[in-house]
Amino acid sequence: MNPSALYALSAVEKVHGPAFALRVDEFCIPRGEVFGLLGPTGAGKSTLLRLLAGLEPPDRGVIRFDGRTLVADERSLAARRRMTLVYQRPLLLAGTVRFNVEYGLRLRRVRDAARRAEAILDRLGLLRIARQSARTLSGGQIQLVALARALVIEPDVLLLDEPTVNLDPAYVALVEQAVRDIRQERTLTVVWATHNLHQARRVTGRAALLLDGAVVETAPTRSLFEQPADPRTADFIEGRMIY
Amino acid sequence: MVSSHCGSKVCVPIDISDFQSIVWLSVRVSGAAVVISSLIGIPLGVWCGVSRRLRRVVLPLASTGMALPPVVVGLLLYILLSRSGPLGWLGWLFTPGAMILAQSLLALPFVTAITMHSVGSVPEELGMQVKSLGGSGWQCRWAVLREARPGVLLAVAAAFGRSISEVGAVLIVGGNIQGHTRVLTTAIVLETSKGRFEFALALGGALLVLALLVNLIVLRWQAGRVPG
Numbered sequence: 001m002n003p004s005a006l007y008a009l010s011a012v013e014k015v016h017g018p019a020f021a022l023r024v025d026e027f028c029i030p031r032g033e034v035f036g037l038l039g040p041t042g043a044g045k046s047t048l049l050r051l052l053a054g055l056e057p058p059d060r061g062v063i064r065f066d067g068r069t070l071v072a073d074e075r076s077l078a079a080r081r082r083m084t085l086v087y088q089r090p091l092l093l094a095g096t097v098r099f100n101v102e103y104g105l106r107l108r109r110v111r112d113a114a115r116r117a118e119a120i121l122d123r124l125g126l127l128r129i130a131r132q133s134a135r136t137l138s139g140g141q142i143q144l145v146a147l148a149r150a151l152v153i154e155p156d157v158l159l160l161d162e163p164t165v166n167l168d169p170a171y172v173a174l175v176e177q178a179v180r181d182i183r184q185e186r187t188l189t190v191v192w193a194t195h196n197l198h199q200a201r202r203v204t205g206r207a208a209l210l211l212d213g214a215v216v217e218t219a220p221t222r223s224l225f226e227q228p229a230d231p232r233t234a235d236f237i238e239g240r241m242i243y
Numbered sequence: 244m245v246s247s248h249c250g251s252k253v254c255v256p257i258d259i260s261d262f263q264s265i266v267w268l269s270v271r272v273s274g275a276a277v278v279i280s281s282l283i284g285i286p287l288g289v290w291c292g293v294s295r296r297l298r299r300v301v302l303p304l305a306s307t308g309m310a311l312p313p314v315v316v317g318l319l320l321y322i323l324l325s326r327s328g329p330l331g332w333l334g335w336l337f338t339p340g341a342m343i344l345a346q347s348l349l350a351l352p353f354v355t356a357i358t359m360h361s362v363g364s365v366p367e368e369l370g371m372q373v374k375s376l377g378g379s380g381w382q383c384r385w386a387v388l389r390e391a392r393p394g395v396l397l398a399v400a401a402a403f404g405r406s407i408s409e410v411g412a413v414l415i416v417g418g419n420i421q422g423h424t425r426v427l428t429t430a431i432v433l434e435t436s437k438g439r440f441e442f443a444l445a446l447g448g449a450l451l452v453l454a455l456l457v458n459l460i461v462l463r464w465q466a467g468r469v470p471g
Contacts, residue, residue: 053375074380081377091369094390104376149376159375 006031012061036204037193044213045193053085083157090146092134120152139166269426273406276346288358308352317415337418345412350402361394400461
């Protein structure tokens with residue numbers, strides 16, 4: 001186990017219904033990297049992200065975040081406030097786009113919430129719809145607002161669950177660029193779940209392949225794609241896997 | 244004292260101060276009943292609404308409670324509050340307190356059931372997403388309640404409607420005593436039985452105006468104030 005890792009999972013199990021949703025023996029996520037979680041639908045990517053976000057407790061095992069055990073209750077509130085998860089199907093609250101973007105800051109009672117929200121809305125090209133009701137947005141706009149409300153918090157860890165799945169190519173480029181820009185400004189660890197292999201190659205520096213709730217292989221993204229150690233990784237990357 | 248006119252002849256006069264005291268007592272009794280039933284019913288509805296298991300048990304009970312016959316509630320309270328009853332020591336029978344109690348009991352299932360339904364309609368994932376934004380347990384619950392706000396306001400409006408229009412229970416436990424426990428509905432019954440239809444109609448008009456006012460306020464809250 002790498003002691004400098006931001007996340008360290010040990011013998012973690014999560015059960016949904018009769019089957020294991022996730023079973024991980026040892027797994028680390030390094031600090032400051034864009035870490036990709038690859039795998040088909042149902043591989044356990046979203047479950048792993050919810051555990052990493054401290055939203056759900058594992059049924060067994062320990063998740064350590066920055067050296068401390070992460071639990072899913074109020075004891076880890078301070079740790080949870082250093083991270084945020086952008087959902088594949090985000091839900092916005094009743095109110096304007098601006099209200100939704102400011103929401104995470106309001107939860108933390110941040111004083112200059114309006115200024116920070118304005119800046120992130122501008123960065124993601126959402127200023128023109130800032131006063132619009134969140135109920136009137138398209139799927140792509142909802143996804144962008146969800147990303148804006150996550151970025152405005154200025155988290156140490158950004159957990160992304162297929163954040164560009166509803167977006168057209170121009171918006172995908174915008175999101176990827178926004179994450180790149182923010183990482184140039186400050187240290188940000190990103191865990192990016194995707195089944196888009198092209199995107200994984202573009203944005204992640206290191207990645208893990210998940211299949212049936214288990215981690216098959218973890219490696220630098222380039223190695224994972226060019227010299228996969230596990231034949232299942234090669235099958236997944238080459239599109240030969242039928243699932 | 245204002246005389247009401249029936250064609251060319253002058254009928255029985257309407258006592259303005261009597262009218263005012265009836266309207267004011269109705270507002271006080273029903274208002275207090277709505278406050279009490281909301282203070283109990285909204286937290287109960289939220290608590291049961293977020294738990295699928297509790298909702299399955301409590302929702303049918305609360306929905307059945309919405310069909311409680313007011314005269315039966317009035318009768319049971321009468322027995323409980325009468326001098327020889329188990330709560331007779333309170334001395335509440337034929338007082339506004341007994342009427343508030345009766346109306347609160349009748350309004351409580353409305354507030355609970357509608358709140359529960361509204362909270363249950365908010366996607367379960369919403370609380371989790373607020374948690375992922377750094378929300379504490381209370382902040383997540385508050386966010387769910389905020390999303391359910393239109394339904395909760397509807398619950399309060401329904402409770403007021405149930406209370407202000409109720410006649411059977413308040414007649415039994417209040418006694419329709421002039422200047423003491425006479426409210427709009429019981430006064431309408433009395434005035435109609437006495438053949439004073441103008442006064443009864445005036446009271447009915449006041450009842451409708453009150454109900455309309457409360458619903459307008461609630462609708463304004465529901466539609467307005469998009470946080471920005």
